[in-house]
Amino acid sequence: MSILDTYDNLKPEQRRSLGFLLGIGLFFWISITTLLPTLPTYIKYLGGTRSQIGLVMGSFAIGLLCSRTLLGYLADTKSRKLVLCIGIFVAGLAPLGYLLIQSVFPLIVVRAIHGISIAAFTTAYSALVVDFAPIQKRGELIGYMSLVTPIGMSIGPALGGFLQEFSGYTALFITSASFGFLGLILVNFIEETSQIHHKKTSEAKGKIRNFQQMVRSHSLVIPALILLMIGLLFGSLITFLPLFLQETNLGLGAGLFYTVAAIGSFSSRIFAGPASDRYGRGPLITVSLLCYFVSMLLLTQATNSQQILFAGILEGIGAGTLLPMIIALISDRSSAYERGRVYSVCLGGFDMGIALAGPVVGSLGSNLSYQAIFTLNSSLALVAFFLFISQSNYNLKTSLSFALGKEKDLYAFND
Incomplete structure (x- = not known):
């Protein structure tokens, strides 16, 4: 079944809202992503050292x-x-802060505030997509709707490098x-047809875990730890790759690297979603971690x-497969009444x-070569790989079977 066939089978209000969501996401x-290849060099232009660049870039996640x-x-x-609007x-607001505040340490605050945008957008966008998606097509629609990320990354870094x-x-x-x-203008055209979060029925209350229960749940902790490893990898990559390419004089800008990565991400998302609905999330996550390594x-x-x-x-x-599949995985392992908190x-x-x-x-950067930093990144990917194939389900046997696509996810909810 093609992308168009999948969308044709949705209700008109679902197609309309998903269409506007695509525009908002783009x-x-x-x-x-216009700032991915340019913000580290901007901080350096303002006089920031390598460790200060790492501190400013990393402060993005404080807001997250x-x-x-x-x-x-x-x-x-x-x-x-509402969360999508935030x-x-x-x-839209944070880039104006970078423009107005032209000294290194105050940029930490602006960068931290900027991080709120990712937290709000990814939580609301993913939850809305899953709300609209039929369960049997969940992975496919998550994959298709996540295409805005590689498309944006193919345009943003190149545009940012050109403008700079x-x-x-x-x-x-x-x-x-x-x-x-x-994007804020387009939010007004979305109809939030799902009202599940307003219901206070006994059925809803029985399907909502509190924060302590979530962080103690093996079904959620393992995906969170895998994302921790990949977050460490990605954070160091976006911080030091532009500087590595600038200092090695290989004739290649970071914008082109991100554009090529976006092409790989786009290609993988088209196939990963439908494949995960058919063969399970496990094999797709396994392959993605090996690609990172x-x-x-x-x-x-x-x-x-x-x-x-x-x-x-x-x-x-790796990115184009892992992130949508982890979102699909934790969506499978949660009820609609708690999904936003599970994402958090x-x-x-x-x-x-x-x-x-x-x-x-960044603090280690003065004593480490760029090659050593990338070696550390490869080790993180390898740790995440072994963690997934050994701990992604009830025990080693079921985890390995799930990771290889030989067994269904035993943690998945039925609704």
């Missing part, structure tokens, strides 16, 4: 960590749409802010632009990884 990710739980609660008890608004080089940082930050506010290993040995671009493709495939717990692992990566690796 504007959001363009706004965010501090806001995830509250935003997940709001998404479940008030409105997914994310888009902050995405030919128009300067002022034009860069104004453009980033403009895309955020364009090989990608980082290639960066440790890279001596030319071709090797770096190949690493970028593999990193994109599990995706909080990713946030924590990004938060720690910048300052920790």
